[in-house]
Amino acid sequence: MKGPFENVVDLSEQVENLVKACAESQTKMWESWCGLFRGVPVQGMPFPDVSTQWREIAMQGLKAWTTESKQEVKDAAEGLLSPHAVFMRFFELALTAWKSFPPQGGQDGQTMLTQYTGQLREHLLQFPERAVRSLEDTSKLWQLYMGKWQKIGQPWLESGRRASWRVGEAATGDGSALIELTNLYWDTYERTFGWLLESPSLGHTRELNEQLLKGFNAWIDLRRASLEYQFICADVWTKAFERFMLKLISRKPPYDKVLDLRELLDLWIDTVDEAFLEMFRTDEYVRTQARLMNTAMAYRTHERAITEAFLKISHVPSRSELDETHHRIYELRKEMKQLKKALQMFQEERLSRHTGEQAFPHP
């Protein structure tokens, strides 16, 4: 059986992970943009094997060759591979789109492109839409949410799973469900930490339940904001693709310039950057990004409150308590510096009165 101090070790690791998680949230968001694009199915890809096999070889090479290298060398090597993969997907899409256009007559290229990008947009937006629908299932969300806390306390998580349907009711205002939920936690508490503590433990349980529910609401807000953000980004991907194809279509035979792959890639990068930079400046983007940031920070604050509730139960100092201590040390240090400076200035002024030399303030 695990002793209470083994839990303490897990908690420290968990806290570290949580700290990192929020800093990485924007990185993940960025990766998910690319992920959106990679997720689009392409029929009849021209060179799927070439791309996939090459990437596998490259990854093996990367691992083998840069084992002993400095981190920035490894990062640069990965930097070479990652955009290549995204571009390949884009290139394949462009070729496939081209294949779907009729050879001549009927509709003009631009109309066909509009239809094609319409389908693309629909597909790209399917992911956020599915996710939005999933937001309606509170019980599932609660399970996901509780999954994040799995490492902190397995018995608590079990209780959370059992409580999932109850939370759905509690969130919609059914008070009896909340009482039931509290009871579930109380049972778990009795089986785990309860034996360690005496009467004040009841307060801990209530506090924890309240923090968990608040955290759940903050988590839902964050998911909504994240989906809104992905919606507008998905739309820009489509617009960028449309522009890219239009630039190609606008070239009429005899072509003014022959493109090779590298030129095609440059054209693509310019087009996508242009589309994203336009979007970045819009009020809608600024608002959506701010909402994403603010909900992420609000969630992180709740997350810390929950973590600290666990820490409190386990008699482990919390981040807030350390911050408070640091603050006090900071204030004392500042006061001491001011006193030292005042003393030194006083001494130097006294010396300068004797010697007649100009005094320089000493730090």
Added chain:
Amino acid sequence: MAELPLFLRPEDAIRQLTELNHKILQGIECLSRVGPDDIHVGVSPKEEVYREDGVVLYRYTQAVGAPFHIPILLVYALVNRPYVVDLQEDRSLVRNLLKLGIDVYLIDWGYPRRGDRWLTLDDYVNGYTNNCVDVVRKRHGLPQINLLGICQGGTLSLCYSALYPEKVKNLITMVTPVDFHVEGDGLLNRWVGRGNGKENIDVDLMVNAFGNIPGEFMNLGFLMLKPFQLGVRKYLEMLDIMDNKEKLVNFLRMEEWIFDSPDQAGEAYRQFVKDFYQGNKLIKGEVRIGDKQVNLHNVRMPVLNIYAEEDHLVPPASSIALKQHIHAEDYTAQSFPVGHIGMYASGKVQQNLPPLIAGWLKERG
């Protein structure tokens, strides 16, 4: 199927793709040959002359026998590391200034730790900067020294010069934001927002949640200002220099600098964003640092304002605005046709910038 307007047959496309892939593999192999000792940054010899908490004041070793009698103190931004002014031998503002007979000091702000989250702008300006200035003044027996503030460090130097004009002989600001709400704001200004409305990023919430603002978080924000150029094209262009080890190492040095981002002390970050970015209080005379009001009208010493014409981080108009808000009779503005990073990294700028600075300082004695 319509003809692709590329004159690119499938077999040619495969060939070119194979070539590109081959080049990338070669590139990775080249990277594997770069040893840990190949990438040096901060190349000029220097000595530590003062240390306070995590902040260190360095003096660079003289390159000429009798340097110009008034030293210059470089004040870099809190974001990123100051060694970019001395990145490598042939791209070093510091080295070039030393060669031109300038005595160079530099403040290294270090890497704020969690315990430093309570550091405020008061600590940075009235504390560390003022103490470093006093150390240099005392070492040289001078009432005033020259200041060169870079980027956010320029804004801090401007505040310092307004608060302690009696200690600053000449002020040089480089790619320095002054008016944070200029027409056609830079993206950074736009993202951070104006005022403290709900539609803006809530800095209080951010600092309360993070404590110190993580360097990676800051860095990602900067990269997203030009996501595909900085995240994709840059690495593809690296392919063109792969067979030249010297160029490759130069590239990696810059990569090291770009991703070497210290965390930002929470309280200082909170005030900088709220008062400068969101409130634009510097030009309104409403910034308070500690118990002191920053009045830019006190900046009467000679000022050289250097900005980058293609700057995507600090819009040129934000720097140019300086002239309207100070009372310096001797004011010079000089631009370079580069971006923000180009001011440090461009070889051409490094040919012209150090003589400009050294000449301007020497003319003013």
